[in-house]
Amino acid sequence: MKKIDLNPIDHVLSVVRTAFDNNVCGTACIGLEEASNRILADDLISDAFVPEFPKSTVDGYAVKFNKKPCQCTLVGKVDMGEALDIELKENTCVYVPTGGVIPKGADTMVMIEDTCMLTPTVVQFNKGADHRAFIIEIGDDMKPGQLVLKKGTRLKPQHIGVLASLGKQRVQVLKKPKICLISTGDELITLDERLSYGQSREINGYTLTAIAEEMGLEVVNRCVLKDDYALIKAEIELALKMADLVVISGGSSVGEKDYTYDLLCETASEGVLISGMAIKPGKPTLVAKHLNKPIIGLPGHPVSAIVVFKLIVGEIMKTWGHEVKKDHKVMVKLTKDIYAAEGRDTYQMMSFEETAEGILAHPTSGKSGMITLLSQSDGYVIIPRSPGVIKKEMVVEGYYLD
Ligand SMILES: Nc1nc2c(c(=O)[nH]1)N[C@H]1C(S)=C(S)[C@@H](COP(=O)(O)OP(=O)(O)OC[C@H]3O[C@@H](n4cnc5c(N)ncnc54)[C@H](O)[C@@H]3O)O[C@H]1N2
Numbered sequence: 477m478k479k480i481d482l483n484p485i486d487h488v489l490s491v492v493r494t495a496f497d498n499n500v501c502g503t504a505c506i507g508l509e510e511a512s513n514r515i516l517a518d519d520l521i522s523d524a525f526v527p528e529f530p531k532s533t534v535d536g537y538a539v540k541f542n543k544k545p546c547q548c549t550l551v552g553k554v555d556m557g558e559a560l561d562i563e564l565k566e567n568t569c570v571y572v573p574t575g576g577v578i579p580k581g582a583d584t585m586v587m588i589e590d591t592c593m594l595t596p597t598v599v600q601f602n603k604g605a606d607h608r609a610f611i612i613e614i615g616d617d618m619k620p621g622q623l624v625l626k627k628g629t630r631l632k633p634q635h636i637g638v639l640a641s642l643g644k645q646r647v648q649v650l651k652k653p654k655i656c657l658i659s660t661g662d663e664l665i666t667l668d669e670r671l672s673y674g675q676s677r678e679i680n681g682y683t684l685t686a687i688a689e690e691m692g693l694e695v696v697n698r699c700v701l702k703d704d705y706a707l708i709k710a711e712i713e714l715a716l717k718m719a720d721l722v723v724i725s726g727g728s729s730v731g732e733k734d735y736t737y738d739l740l741c742e743t744a745s746e747g748v749l750i751s752g753m754a755i756k757p758g759k760p761t762l763v764a765k766h767l768n769k770p771i772i773g774l775p776g777h778p779v780s781a782i783v784v785f786k787l788i789v790g791e792i793m794k795t796w797g798h799e800v801k802k803d804h805k806v807m808v809k810l811t812k813d814i815y816a817a818e819g820r821d822t823y824q825m826m827s828f829e830e831t832a833e834g835i836l837a838h839p840t841s842g843k844s845g846m847i848t849l850l851s852q853s854d855g856y857v858i859i860p861r862s863p864g865v866i867k868k869e870m871v872v873e874g875y876y877l878d
């Protein structure tokens with residue numbers, strides 16, 4: 477008889493890291509406009525001084541530093557994007573707009589508001605200035621040779637700004653790993669079909685697509701299949717040709733028509749690496765390897781499928797060099813005793829109440845076959861299988877659901 481082992485989560489993740497440490501997806505050179513959320517393939521080392529000139533951060537007058545109020549003769553005006561061919565002397569000043577080039581000889585900017593024009597050529601400085609005030613010096617932002625972005629960074633707007641600042645029109649990023657999602661179950665119907673008694677609408681294809689895309693995967697195919705061994709086998713074989721990663725949901729348990737384990741034994745060249753995990757929800761989790769490609773069997777229950785997908789596919793993505801957003805961690809105080817399922821680290825869903833004294837965590841109830849267990853919870857607390865309980869009033873780590 478098929479058996480579901482209780483492999484500790486850490487062991488499962490370590491097997492995953494070792495088995496899939498070879499990222500076969502490669503890199504691509506893309507335009508900066510498409511780079512948002514992509515993963516930088518190489519360290520970015522600055523090849524320039526940014527800025528290349530001392531730059532004013534205010535509209536005002538460039539002067540030689542003087543601590544006390546004084547008067548200066550206005551000897552010129554800087555136009556944006558141009559340098560003024562002048563060397564400033566004592567008691568002279570030049571008008572410089574915000575972003576303008578500080579002229580030679582000047583070392584301090586004074587804002588217009590701290591001055592008044594006595595005559596068209598004489599400026600009164602009402603107070604002293606701080607030496608080098610309101611100036612971005614040459615290379616303050618970046619210097620040649622400086623490591624400005626690390627390989628593996630998920631490119632956020634500020635990172636794209638760094639690339640733009642260095643004049644990089646294109647950037648080398650990791651290719652999005654391709655994934656195929658196969659949902660299985662005789663009872664499943666697609667959203668355009670009429671629901672009959674005993675049937676359920678297919679959910680996992682939708683939720684897992686959303687998570688996969690957020691993680692930086694490209695969903696290349698998604699299908700809903702009946703529990704038909706030959707049909708699912710053909711689909712897995714096709715998926716292995718199309719994708720870097722194949723995920724099957726449903727049929728991972730030990731029931732009569734739960735074929736995933738046998739299918740993975742038959743199709744995966746390296747066999748099944750993990751059959752079962754000490755987690756609730758998610759016990760009947762399968763991990764197999766075909767050449768360098770992972771094939772994951774997820775439990776069909778919608779909550780279990782989401783929890784396990786995030787854990788296992790998230791680990792594969794990290795192993796392949798992708799930065800994966802973590803669920804935001806906070807410290808929470810429990811309002812009730814909570815218990816783990818026997819022998820399994822348990823993801824207890826929670827509603828979080830933010831109070832002046834900190835965040836209170838109230839357990840939410842529901843089964844892993846109920847999608848609203850997640851949609852009506854703010855986050856979760858992980859109860860370790862040993863000792864298997866967290867007592868009321870204890871302050872522990874909680875995680876917001878992303
Ligand atoms: N004798 C045992 N039975 C079960 C065990 C066990 O240890 N011994 N484990 C239970 C646990 S825990 C889970 S989780 C489930 C997982 O079962 P399967 O992966 O085989 O999933 P199915 O039986 O195919 O489906 C379970 C449930 O989920 C619904 N489902 C499936 N796919 C989808 C989908 N794409 N969208 C929406 N809903 C889906 C399906 O209709 C069933 O209701 O096994 C327990 N049983």
Ligand code: MOO
Nearest residue numbers: 757758759780844
């Ligand atoms: O592991 Mo199942 O996912 O407990 O419902």
